[in-house]
Every structure is written in C-alpha cells, then in structure tokens.
Amino acid sequence: MARLRVLSVASEVFPIVKTGGLADVTGALPHALARESIDVSTLLPGYPAVREVARAATEVLALDELFGGPARVLAANSAGLDLFILDAPHLYDRFGGPYVGPDGNDWPDNAFRFAALGRVGALIGSGAVGSYRPDVIHAHDWQAGMVCAYVHYAPQRGPATILTIHNLAFAGRFAASVMPALGLPSQAYSVEGIEYYGDVSYLKAGLQFADRITTVSPTYALEIMTPESGMGFDGLLRARADRFSGILNGIDADVWDPVHDSFISATYDAAQVAKRSANAAALRRRFALDERPDALLVGIVSRLSWQKGLDLLLDALPVLVGRNLQFAVLGAGDPALEAGFTAAVAAHRGRIGVYIGYDEAVAHLMQAGSDVVLVPSRFEPCGLTQLCALRYGAIPVVSRVGGLADTIIDANEMALAAGVATGIQFAPPTSAALEAAINRAAQLFAQPAVWQRMQRNAMAADVSWDRSGTQYARLYRDALASR
Numbered sequence: 001m002a003r004l005r006v007l008s009v010a011s012e013v014f015p016i017v018k019t020g021g022l023a024d025v026t027g028a029l030p031h032a033l034a035r036e037s038i039d040v041s042t043l044l045p046g047y048p049a050v051r052e053v054a055r056a057a058t059e060v061l062a063l064d065e066l067f068g069g070p071a072r073v074l075a076a077n078s079a080g081l082d083l084f085i086l087d088a089p090h091l092y093d094r095f096g097g098p099y100v101g102p103d104g105n106d107w108p109d110n111a112f113r114f115a116a117l118g119r120v121g122a123l124i125g126s127g128a129v130g131s132y133r134p135d136v137i138h139a140h141d142w143q144a145g146m147v148c149a150y151v152h153y154a155p156q157r158g159p160a161t162i163l164t165i166h167n168l169a170f171a172g173r174f175a176a177s178v179m180p181a182l183g184l185p186s187q188a189y190s191v192e193g194i195e196y197y198g199d200v201s202y203l204k205a206g207l208q209f210a211d212r213i214t215t216v217s218p219t220y221a222l223e224i225m226t227p228e229s230g231m232g233f234d235g236l237l238r239a240r241a242d243r244f245s246g247i248l249n250g251i252d253a254d255v256w257d258p259v260h261d262s263f264i265s266a267t268y269d270a271a272q273v274a275k276r277s278a279n280a281a282a283l284r285r286r287f288a289l290d291e292r293p294d295a296l297l298v299g300i301v302s303r304l305s306w307q308k309g310l311d312l313l314l315d316a317l318p319v320l321v322g323r324n325l326q327f328a329v330l331g332a333g334d335p336a337l338e339a340g341f342t343a344a345v346a347a348h349r350g351r352i353g354v355y356i357g358y359d360e361a362v363a364h365l366m367q368a369g370s371d372v373v374l375v376p377s378r379f380e381p382c383g384l385t386q387l388c389a390l391r392y393g394a395i396p397v398v399s400r401v402g403g404l405a406d407t408i409i410d411a412n413e414m415a416l417a418a419g420v421a422t423g424i425q426f427a428p429p430t431s432a433a434l435e436a437a438i439n440r441a442a443q444l445f446a447q448p449a450v451w452q453r454m455q456r457n458a459m460a461a462d463v464s465w466d467r468s469g470t471q472y473a474r475l476y477r478d479a480l481a482s483r
C-alpha cells in the first residue's frame with residue numbers, strides 16, 4: 001500500500017505538553033498509524049514547554065507577519081514524533097497554560113493564537129515547507145478547527161481534511177469582530193460558514209469544512225446528534241451524518257504497562273494480580289488512608305469539572321464513608337470541587353485522601369493500587385482513565401455515557417454467567433445511582449473468585465490503538481479517494 005503523509009494539527013501532544021486526554025491521543029496515534037504505512041507529522045504551537053525540543057530544530061519556513069508579529073516553522077523530532085513547531089513568540093512564548101493565563105482566564109488573544117495555528121497548517125498543506133506536502137490534514141478539536149476553513153478557501157485544492165471532536169463542550173467561540181483579522185472571504189461569516197449564534201466558532205469551521213468528521217466513540221457520536229447533547233451543533237452534525245463517525249481511543253501500551261512501570265511499587269502481569277496489594281499499600285500511605293487492606297479502595301484520576309460528575313461523589317460520600325470503603329482522589333480544576341474534596345478529607349480522615357494537583361506518577365500508582373477506578377461523568381466523549389484501569393486490573397465503575405458505555409462490559413447477570421464482565425456501569429448520572437453502583441462493586445469484591453475473574457477479563461481487554469489505528473487509516477484513504 002502506498003505510504004500516506006498526514007499532518008496532524010494539535011494544541012497539545014504527550015509527552016511534550018498535556019492538559020488532558022487530547023494530548024494522550026495526539027501523542028499515541030502517530031505510532032499506531034506508522035504500523036498502517038502512514039507517516040504523521042504534528043504541527044504544535046511553540047509554547048515555553050516546547051522550547052527544549054525547539055533548540056534542536058531547523059527552520060523550514062519564515063513568515064514576516066502572522067497575527068501581529070513574525071513567525072517561523074521549525075522541524076524537529078522528539079519522543080519519536082516528527083514535529084513542526086510554530087515558533088511565534090508574540091502568540092505562544094509566555095508563562096501560563098496552553099489556553100489559560102496565570103490568572104485562570106482564557107488568554108485574551110486565543111482567537112488569534114489558534115487562527116494562526118490553522119493558517120500555518122493550511123500553508124504547510126499547500127506545500128510551503130520545501131518538499132513536504134501532506135495528503136491529509138487531521139485537525140483536533142476547536143484549536144485546530146480553522147485549518148479546515150483555510151484549506152477550504154485556499155486558491156488551489158489542498159489536502160483532504162479530517163476534524164476529530166474530542167469534546168464538543170469547547171466550541172472555540174469568539175466575537176464576530178475578529179472576522180476581518182482572519183483573512184477569510186466575507187461569505188465565511190454565514191450560517192454555511194463559521195458563524196455561530198452571532199459569533200464565530202472555530203469548532204464549527206471544522207464541522208462545516210472538513211471532508212470527514214470523527215469523534216472519539218460511537219456512542220458519543222450518536223449522543224451529540226441529539227438536541228439534548230448537541231450543544232447547538234446537532235443540526236449540522238445530522239446534516240453531515242454520512243461524513244461523521246465515532247472511532248474509539250486507545251491508550252499507549254508502552255506508557256501504560258503494569259509489567260514495566262517505573263512509577264509503581266510492584267510491577268505485575270495478569271497472572272500476578274495479588275502483587276497489586278503492594279501498590280495499594282503505597283497508595284494508602286501516599287493519601288494518608290488508614291491501613292485497611294480489607295476495605296474496597298476507590299481511586300479517581302480526573303479533571304475536576306462539571307463534566308466529570310465528581311460533585312455526585314461528594315454528595316454520596318457521607319453515606320459511603322460509613323461502609324468498608326476508602327477513597328483516593330487525584331485531580332485539579334474547579335475551585336469549588338477542590339474545596340469540597342479538601343473539606344471531605346477533614347471530615348473523614350483516613351477514609352478519604354485527596355491530592356489537588358497534576359501528577360503523572362501518582363496517576364500510575366492510582367491505576368496499579370486501586371480496586372476500583374470511578375468515572376461518574378455526565379458526558380464523556382471517550383475517556384482514557386477507564387482504559388488504563390482495565391489494563392491495570394482496577395475495575396472501572398462508570399456512568400453509562402459516551403465512550404464509557406462503549407468500553408466497559410457491565411457485570412450484569414448474563415455477563416457474569418458468561419464470564420465476560422470487565423466493570424460496572426450505572427445510569428443516570430446521579431449520586432443515588434453512583435452509590436448503588438459502588439455497593440454492587442463492594443458485593444462483587446466480597447466474592448474473590450468473581451472479582452479476580454473480572455480483573456483477568458479487564459486485563460485481557462484490547463485497549464491498544466490497533467483496531468482504531470486501522471479505522472483511521474481507512475478513513476484517511478476514503479477521504480482522499482472521494483475528493
């Protein structure tokens with residue numbers, strides 16, 4: 001099969017810069033696609049976190065003017081990834097997060113920061129960088145959505161474009177007053193263009209102009225075509241349903257591997273789940289939990305946001321802590337949720353431990369030491385922590401939405417009888433249903449043979465990128481063929 005060149009346009013890439021699952025996906029997918037004869041290069045903004053990588057890079061394009069200052073494109077290789085770094089210090093070289101400044105607010109010039117990313121993606125697509133010309137441009141989320149508009153309005157026919165929705169809740173919405181600076185024809189500001197309820201939406205740019213649209217699970221794809229979950233985009237998604245599909249995420253089997261994991265106390269494979277108890281002990285120490293190996297240890301690794309439903313856990317906690325349960329929570333985000341969990345620790349010391357922050361090593365220990373990993377999301381495009389849990393033999397307890405519905409086999413009577421259950425699902429996302437689900441988990445945990453069977457099933461589940469890599473490869477080739 002002829003090799004294909006794909007330019008991935010992304011605002012974060014693991015292990016270079018990460019705020020969530022998006023980075024895991026954009027960091028892992030290139031490796032999976034290499035096995036499908038697809039060469040991926042990734043265009044990434046030149047944030048300070050990218051500076052180390054940029055030091056060993058070579059300049060491949062210089063621009064005098066890009067949204068208020070000069071810019072360069074640098075080519076580099078890091079962590080096995082071919083990168084194009086958009087070096088535009090006036091847009092990206094500043095202290096703070098990729099999207100949010102130190103004051104916790106979005107950067108005021110995000111409209112220009114991410115239009116620039118799209119503009120330069122389209123330039124590379126048109127062959128502006130030496131002999132490099134991609135067959136396909138794959139844009140991730142609103143931050144990259146504008147590349148689809150710039151390719152669409154370019155004078156010559158460019159590469160095929162794909163937009164992947166990782167989270168429809170972020171529309172990349174800006175005041176219509178940014179339009180003149182974007183350099184698009186005036187008709188782009190219309191319902192058939194990037195106009196969105198009187199503003200503009202960069203996500204809509206992708207939804208409107210990409211040759212193919214994907215999201216990260218089949219169930220989320222169905223959910224967001226409904227008015228209840230479509231966030232104002234459901235009509236457009238239904239209109240483009242023949243170009244729209246869901247492809248599940250995988251996880252990087254080398255990054256998440258209980259057999260070779262330097263962050264955990266005891267490594268193990270599926271035949272050695274008893275060794276997880278050493279990790280549980282380390283986790284209890286790390287979270288100042290009482291030394292009670294008989295208690296069901298429930299772990300959470302999550303952004304603390306409304307999406308993730310952790311307020312439901314806070315509501316259920318007063319009842320749950322009266323049972324033989326312990327909770328370890330690793331997360332950061334919404335200050336009210338952070339405060340809620342901190343207060344819960346003070347009220348139930350030894351029963352719940354909380355680490356407010358972001359810590360890769362603790363996230364690994366959580367997967368290796370928890371009996372259960374809880375993901376009570378109100379909506380979840382795919383979710384990666386439940387996939388990590390499967391691989392580490394922690395039993396996922398999840399709400400039945402989006403990718404959580406698609407990746408976990410609920411321990412209902414028939415699944416238990418058939419010996420195929422890998423976790424527990426609950427619905428609707430309420431604290432009562434969450435409490436009932438934790439009780440079900442505790443009942444199964446009290447039956448060691450049943451529990452161990454579930455752990456073996458979980459660890460045998462294929463959470464790799466193999467199947468999905470093949471599906472993306474087919475999608476790219478289809479999109480190209482139908483141009």
Ligand code: ADP
Binds near residue numbers: 359
């Ligand atoms: P989302 O992208 O919506 O936050 P995902 O489940 O897709 O959710 O991906 C979350 C990723 O971020 C996982 O790799 C998870 O381990 C990681 N993560 C989330 N919160 C933390 C944290 N506080 N510390 C370390 N890793 C975290």
Ligand code: GLC
Binds near residue numbers: 166167380383
């Ligand atoms: C988003 C979603 C999450 C998904 C991740 C990677 O952050 O919230 O469900 O797993 O993107 O696709």
